[in-house]
Amino acid sequence: MYQATTAEENYLKAIFKIAEKEKKSVSTNSLARALQTSPASITDMIKKMADKNLLNYEKYKGVTLTIDGNKIATELIRRHRLWEVFLVEKLRFAWHQVHEIAEELEHIGSPELITRLDAFLDYPKFDPHGDPIPNAEGRFTIRTQLPLGDLGKNIESVLLGVKEHSTPFLEYLHDLNIKIGTNILIKERTEYDHSLSILVDKKREISISQQVAQNLLVKRV
Amino acid sequence: MYQATTAEENYLKAIFKIAEKEKKSVSTNSLARALQTSPASITDMIKKMADKNLLNYEKYKGVTLTIDGNKIATELIRRHRLWEVFLVEKLRFAWHQVHEIAEELEHIGSPELITRLDAFLDYPKFDPHGDPIPNAEGRFTIRTQLPLGDLGKNIESVLLGVKEHSTPFLEYLHDLNIKIGTNILIKERTEYDHSLSILVDKKREISISQQVAQNLLVKRV
DNA sequence: AAATATTTTTAAGCTTGTCTAAAAATAATT
DNA sequence: AATTATTTTTAGACAAGCTTAAAAATATTT
Structure with missing residues (x-):
């Protein structure tokens, strides 16, 4: 290759x-x-x-x-997302701090390095933002997830990922202590601006905009 | 800078x-x-x-x-050696497999990355080959060490590092299961070719050339 | 000290990946 | 369908880092 x-x-x-x-x-x-x-x-x-x-x-x-081009691109995404897992899980970076660094790390070519990193991280299937990590053969794990905004009232869900990846958005969620696995439930929908009142981790009630709600990807529990 | x-x-x-x-x-x-x-x-x-x-x-x-050039060079050596520790300690690479990969990793610039990596590795002072890792201020830890060949007979020592870093030499030692911390004692010196008969970890007796003996850096125990 | 060998520098040029300005092709509007 | 706007391509150029060949400087020998 x-x-x-x-x-x-x-x-x-x-x-x-x-x-x-x-x-x-x-x-x-x-x-x-x-x-x-x-x-x-x-x-x-x-x-x-x-x-x-x-x-x-x-x-x-x-x-x-081409087939060749796709293979390289997929491998890059694999490396990028594995490194992001490393940076968050092992080096304790916050999820909004890892993208730039992973952009550099992903270009390091050694296949053995990635094989071992994958094992070290215990073969993660998703990165810190909930995006799937292709396996060594380039296959992505598919799962059903939907924007929080599409959910009805009083339906329990957990956060699987985010659609938007900008630093400000990730920082905003970080400050609200909303992360992958956080339990979320819609309490109220405001008619005129479509903002939502949500219950976070069954404890805190906060208000988020429709835009935010559309960028939170969840599954029902 | x-x-x-x-x-x-x-x-x-x-x-x-x-x-x-x-x-x-x-x-x-x-x-x-x-x-x-x-x-x-x-x-x-x-x-x-x-x-x-x-x-x-x-x-x-x-x-x-210059001062500036020296600072950058020292920082590079710091990064290189920290990554080597990571590759060996965490990813379980053998010591002869890490140099090339670290050559790439060392160019990744984020200071925060290195600070956190250093902490993750528990602030190592030496890399897998026994070379000192400069701290964040650029200072190297100095320690006394001498070539095994300079030691007298029946003097116990432990391996602190290697002078030569070539892959064949490192592989040779790896195959003999000689590594940092290995206990070594000279049993016999052959007069005509200066080869040595050494006792490894108080168990195995093997023969090594003078050249090998000069490239093993030890301290008395 | 002169001759020879070695090292270093200069000169000219190449590749990669980028740029700006202008030309050509395609798409959108009236 | 003709005009206008947008997108894409071509042309010429540039910086970084490298090359080879030749010239200049330094070092070594005799």
């Missing part, structure tokens, strides 16, 4: 993530936005990467990942 | 290590050898690094580290 450069790896991961949301092929512009570079650079780079069989590229039509 | 690139970091570390052995300033050629690049590239790079106040450089006179 071709050993991609760090820059190529970042392209592959960005393409994977954009393709995950939008179904169609990934446009030059959306990639430029995601990678904080100019569209011209993107065109340049994706041409080279297509030549290396990492991408399918047709002029003016955007790109998709 | 200036954030050095990975290439610059490698230069600084190489200069630090060469300067450690040879007292004088570090020559272009020795650096080229250490970094596996051409002397021309070295000249190019050290000129730029001198402009950035990382090195003291005078044409045809070699380089020395």
Whole structure:
């Protein structure tokens, strides 16, 4: 398998993530936005990467990942999420502090390192934000989860993950002591602004906006 | 403090290590050898690094580290050795498998990461090869140690470290189950080839060459 | 001290990954 | 369908870090 450069790896991961949301092929512009570079650079780079069989590229039509490209992207996500588990579980970082560091750690190539890290962490299936960690074969664990906002009143649930990953959002939840596994129940819905009054861990009652409610992914218990 | 690139970091570390052995300033050629690049590239790079106040450089006179350069180099050695402890103690790598991986890990910049890693590992003072780990202020722990070969007959000692760090040498010791803390005692010296018959952990008697004996650093017990 | 060998530097150029400005293609509007 | 707006590509250029070949400086021998 071709050993991609760090820059190529970042392209592959960005393409994977954009393709995950939008179904169609990934446009030059959306990639430029995601990678904080100019569209011209993107065109340049994706041409080279297509030549290396990492991408399918047709002029003016955007790109998709090849089998090879997908494999590398998945491996990167695996590494990133395993390192995030390490940083939170072992080094006691808060969940909003780990993304940047994992962005660097994920580029370290040794397969043996990841195999051993995985074992050391006891083969976690989800990262600190509730995102699934692909296994060594690249398979993701699927589970049903829904936005808290979709739940009815007085239905008990636990937090499985978050849809939004921004530092401010994660910090906001951290300050409210809401984390993976937290028990949540909707007590009241305000009609005019759709904000919710929720019972957290069967003790504290707090108010959250609809936006927050849509970004909390839960399962009924 | 200036954030050095990975290439610059490698230069600084190489200069630090060469300067450690040879007292004088570090020559272009020795650096080229250490970094596996051409002397021309070295000249190019050290000129730029001198402009950035990382090195003291005078044409045809070699380089020395500035205060800034020394600080970065020491920090790199700190990171490298802490990661090696992690790889051996936590991930159960053998001591000859960790150098390459630590070479990559050491370039990850987050100070918070290293602070927490250090705490997680319980503030180790030496790495898996017995080399001292500089503390956060850059200070190395000094201790007296001498080559096994310098010891007299029937004097008990324990292995503190190794002078040579090559993979074959480390593997050789690994296969003999000789490691940091192993108890060693010289039973016999062969006159004509200076090889030694040693008692390992008070149980096994084996023969080692003079060269091996000079690369084992011990203290009397 | 002169000749030779070695080391270091200069010069010119290459690759990777980026940029800006302008041209071309595609999409959206009227 | 024609015009306008947006997106994408091309063209030319640049910094970092490397290369080889040749020139200059230093070190070593005789």
